[in-house]
Amino acid sequence: MPDSSATQAGFFQSARMPDPDWWEVLWPDPAKVLADVGIEPGMRVADLCSGDGWFTLQIARIAAAVIAIDLDPQLLDLARIRLKEAGVASGHFVTSDAYDIAAAVGKPVDHVFLANTFHGAPDHTRLARAVHDALEPDGLFTVINWHDRPREDTTVLGKPRGPLTALRMSPEAAVATVEPAGFKLHKLVDVSPYHYGAVFRRASS
Numbered sequence: 001m002p003d004s005s006a007t008q009a010g011f012f013q014s015a016r017m018p019d020p021d022w023w024e025v026l027w028p029d030p031a032k033v034l035a036d037v038g039i040e041p042g043m044r045v046a047d048l049c050s051g052d053g054w055f056t057l058q059i060a061r062i063a064a065a066v067i068a069i070d071l072d073p074q075l076l077d078l079a080r081i082r083l084k085e086a087g088v089a090s091g092h093f094v095t096s097d098a099y100d101i102a103a104a105v106g107k108p109v110d111h112v113f114l115a116n117t118f119h120g121a122p123d124h125t126r127l128a129r130a131v132h133d134a135l136e137p138d139g140l141f142t143v144i145n146w147h148d149r150p151r152e153d154t155t156v157l158g159k160p161r162g163p164l165t166a167l168r169m170s171p172e173a174a175v176a177t178v179e180p181a182g183f184k185l186h187k188l189v190d191v192s193p194y195h196y197g198a199v200f201r202r203a204s205s
Contacts, residue, residue: 022156023054026192030058034113036189037142037197039063043110046134048098049117053079053091059113060088067092069104098127102134110136115144116195118174119167128181132202141183141200144191145169154194162194174198 027033034055039045043063047056050068052075059066060083068091070076076093083091096104098121101112112131121127131141146154146162148170154162162168169177175185175198183200191197 020052022159022161026156026161026194027054030055031062033144033191033197034058034062036191037113037144037199038140038186039111039113039142045111045113046101046105046109048101048112048114048131050079051075053082055113055115056091057082057086057088060090063111065090065092067094067105067109069094069096069098069101071095071097099130101130105134108136109134109139111140111142113142113144115142116146118143118145119163119169124174124177125181128178128183128200132182135202137202137204139202140186141178141202143174143178143198143200144195145171145174145198147194147196148173149194171196171198 039059039062041062041064044065045059045063046067046069047059048069050056050070053068056066056068056079068076068079073095076095079091080093094104112134118124118127128141135141146168148168151160151162151165154160171188178200179185182203184203186199186201189197
């Protein structure tokens with residue numbers, strides 16, 4: 001992801017879609033990432049801030065249904081093409097602000113998957129509350145985040161990658177912002193050399 005902040009209203013800071021060359025090197029096995037965080041057959045899953053569908057396609061191959069949500073309709077068009085070219089017809093695509101996820105999914109989902117954008121949200125707890133309201137009771141919320149390491153140390157294809165160092169969040173910081181929104185940490189897993197997955201369960205009312 002580039003260092004500069006996205007300028008379009010509603011975009012999270014430093015959370016644009018990165019160039020596909022290094023992104024695919026960093027995430028060579030998205031299906032394993034999804035399995036590690038607990039996306040399973042039969043689930044209805046929201047891929048929040050889905051971008052061009054790199055994870056959406058794999059979710060569609062595993063889950064009963066996937067709803068790809070992004071503020072950028074051009075990226076959603078790329079995601080549609082990705083699924084179509086792979087012969088997958090089960091995806092649903094919604095142009096929406098992430099804070100409006102409950103309206104975007106229509107009815108509660110079993111799992112909300114959010115990769116590489118949580119760090120840029122202006123209000124992390126507000127976003128987590130929005131996700132809470134989009135989940136079934138006992139539903140899961142996965143946050144894939146860059147580890148809190150200097151950007152110059154997270155290199156792919158010989159160049160520093162990822163958000164600004166100042167935007168990166170430790171697992172403890174992610175937990176501290178998500179749990180007040182009505183979640184309990186379910187598990188933490190390392191999902192790439194530079195990323196962790198924090199999986200939260202919607203707390204009982």
